[in-house]
Amino acid sequence: MSELGFTYDTVVIGGGLSGMAAALRRNKRGDKVLLLEKNQKLGGKLDELKWNNFRWDKGPSLFTLPHLVDELFELFDKDPRQYFKYELHHENCRYYYQDGTKFILHSDENQRRLELSQTFSDQEANAVEDYLIKAASTYNAIGDLFIDEPKLQWKDALKPKVLKQYPKVLSSQMLRNLNRFNEGKLKHPKLVQLFNRFGTYNGSNPYKMSGLYSMIPHLELNLGTYFPKGGMRSIVDGIENLISETDIEIRLDQQQIRVEAKNGGFLINSNGRSILSKRVICAIDHVTFYRKIFRDNKQLNRSLVEERSSSGLVFYWAIDQKFNEIGLHNILFSEDYKKEFDQIFGGQIPENPTIYIHNSSAIEPSDAPENGQNWFVMINTPAGVQPTEKQIGQLRSFIVDRVRQFVGIEIENKILFEDHWTMKDIESITGSYQGALYGGAFNSKMASFKRHGNQSKKHKGLFFTGGSVHPGGGIPLVLKSAKIVDQLIEEHG
Numbered sequence: 424m425s426e427l428g429f430t431y432d433t434v435v436i437g438g439g440l441s442g443m444a445a446a447l448r449r450n451k452r453g454d455k456v457l458l459l460e461k462n463q464k465l466g467g468k469l470d471e472l473k474w475n476n477f478r479w480d481k482g483p484s485l486f487t488l489p490h491l492v493d494e495l496f497e498l499f500d501k502d503p504r505q506y507f508k509y510e511l512h513h514e515n516c517r518y519y520y521q522d523g524t525k526f527i528l529h530s531d532e533n534q535r536r537l538e539l540s541q542t543f544s545d546q547e548a549n550a551v552e553d554y555l556i557k558a559a560s561t562y563n564a565i566g567d568l569f570i571d572e573p574k575l576q577w578k579d580a581l582k583p584k585v586l587k588q589y590p591k592v593l594s595s596q597m598l599r600n601l602n603r604f605n606e607g608k609l610k611h612p613k614l615v616q617l618f619n620r621f622g623t624y625n626g627s628n629p630y631k632m633s634g635l636y637s638m639i640p641h642l643e644l645n646l647g648t649y650f651p652k653g654g655m656r657s658i659v660d661g662i663e664n665l666i667s668e669t670d671i672e673i674r675l676d677q678q679q680i681r682v683e684a685k686n687g688g689f690l691i692n693s694n695g696r697s698i699l700s701k702r703v704i705c706a707i708d709h710v711t712f713y714r715k716i717f718r719d720n721k722q723l724n725r726s727l728v729e730e731r732s733s734s735g736l737v738f739y740w741a742i743d744q745k746f747n748e749i750g751l752h753n754i755l756f757s758e759d760y761k762k763e764f765d766q767i768f769g770g771q772i773p774e775n776p777t778i779y780i781h782n783s784s785a786i787e788p789s790d791a792p793e794n795g796q797n798w799f800v801m802i803n804t805p806a807g808v809q810p811t812e813k814q815i816g817q818l819r820s821f822i823v824d825r826v827r828q829f830v831g832i833e834i835e836n837k838i839l840f841e842d843h844w845t846m847k848d849i850e851s852i853t854g855s856y857q858g859a860l861y862g863g864a865f866n867s868k869m870a871s872f873k874r875h876g877n878q879s880k881k882h883k884g885l886f887f888t889g890g891s892v893h894p895g896g897g898i899p900l901v902l903k904s905a906k907i908v909d910q911l912i913e914e915h916g
């Protein structure tokens with residue numbers, strides 16, 4: 424029992440990556456930590472599916488800034504490589520367009536230049552390199568203000584470190600939307616489309632979000648993309664092994680959690696058992712938290728105003744052939760990208776969507792039999808809009824047709840097994856309100872300032888981490904979010 428009769432110093436609600444990271448960080452500080460998770464396993468969106476000799480990661484497939492995972496092991500003086508391994512993957516993505524154009528984007532500058540010069544021109548290749556230099560300088564100048572630190576408040580506007588960055592923050596990059604910024608820098612419509620796609624890395628609309636997000640490609644194309652040995656799920660497995668070496672208590676299958684402020688701390692009822700904790704870290708979507716766990720209608724109504732990021736429809740296909748045309752990451756672009764985003768953020772399932780194919784068996788042979796491939800095929804869909812069975816069938820046929828037209832391969836009779844994840848599945852399995860992949864969208868210039876913060880203004884001891892709060896969704900940001908929460912607790916208790 425810790426001070427004032429609290430059974431725990433910290434109760435973390437939600438055992439996704441962010442909740443696991445927050446639990447570890449607080450444990451390291453000496454807190455008695457309890458982690459409550461509603462599912463029967465940890466990991467949240469980093470779930471996996473197995474069928475015969477095939478394995479799929481159900482959620483994230485793109486892994487950047489792996490040192491943020493390593494940090495968790497290093498915190499406990501452990502060698503991260505004893506827990507999980509990963510490799511830099513120079514080939515970033517294969518791009519396919521309707522007119523037959525195809526090329527591979529690399530994180531190695533020479534290879535990238537060569538490929539872009541051959542596909543477009545030397546000038547276009549130079550424009551991409553200039554773009555990436557600018558992306559790096561923006562990231563280095565303001566990344567820490569927007570990503571590494573608690574959310575900026577209006578009162579921070581006159582702090583010297585913020586003032587120093589005004590030229591960047593208030594630059595034309597900020598005032599234009601990402602698409603306008605890209606049109607100004609890249610000119611070629613295919614490259615503009617390609618760099619607009621980085622807006623989807625936080626589930627947002629490139630025709631609305633700030634041009635400052637042109638810093639996102641810096642992570643993938645300058646710093647590189649990685650892939651863990653054994654797939655993305657191995658990140659969770661490694662962290663779970665680390666947790667098992669600590670005295671963090673985990674309770675799975677906690678379907679009914681209620682929290683209320685009490686005695687200067689929190690009374691938590693979980694599956695009928697009551698406990699008192701000094702503080703609570705919410706590591707689930709904050710909308711779900713206010714709606715189901717910490718019933719606060721005022722705060723809920725405030726959160727509901729926020730526009731949601733996109734959701735997705737993902738097909739998991741066991742393919743009965745090895746197609747060398749399909750690499751680890753592949754994109755088949757739609758012809759009218761603006762219309763696609765108008766539909767997604769206008770609440771319509773896009774009729775002609777861009778298709779993302781992830782095939783981990785390209786570099787992880789154990790994920791599929793020798794003559795097969797494990798395809799994860801995703802299209803972006805609106806949050807809160809469930810595709811009908813008919814639409815799912817139509818989109819499946821659309822994808823098979825597009826693969827034939829764009830890539831030149833026939834898969835119709837090669838799909839041995841299939842499953843899918845829809846917006847409703849993502850919502851019910853991971854608790855993300857409306858199945859949004861990244862919490863709120865960044866579809867306005869002020870979106871970063873409006874995002875839910877990491878600390879409750881009303882309740883001392885209530886903190887928020889994970890994809891729906893500051894600094895945003897995606898593996899690197901949810902890990903940063905846990906780090907920010909840990910620091911806030913150290914500073915404010």
Ligand SMILES: Cc1cc2nc3c(=O)[nH]c(=O)nc-3n(C[C@H](O)[C@H](O)[C@H](O)COP(=O)(O)OP(=O)(O)OC[C@H]3O[C@@H](n4cnc5c(N)ncnc54)[C@H](O)[C@@H]3O)c2cc1C
Binds near residue numbers: 438852888
């Ligand atoms: C299909 C898909 C593709 C993606 N692609 C990428 C990618 O390529 N790269 C990338 O970086 N990111 C990607 N993302 C986003 C990334 O997965 C998330 O931002 C990140 O995993 C969120 O982690 P989290 O810990 O905040 O939340 P989650 O992983 O959602 O974890 C939340 C946890 O809380 C639990 N929970 C929910 N409600 C309750 C409750 N009431 N009581 C108790 N527990 C509860 C859930 O069961 C879950 O375990 C993708 C997401 C999806 C779905």
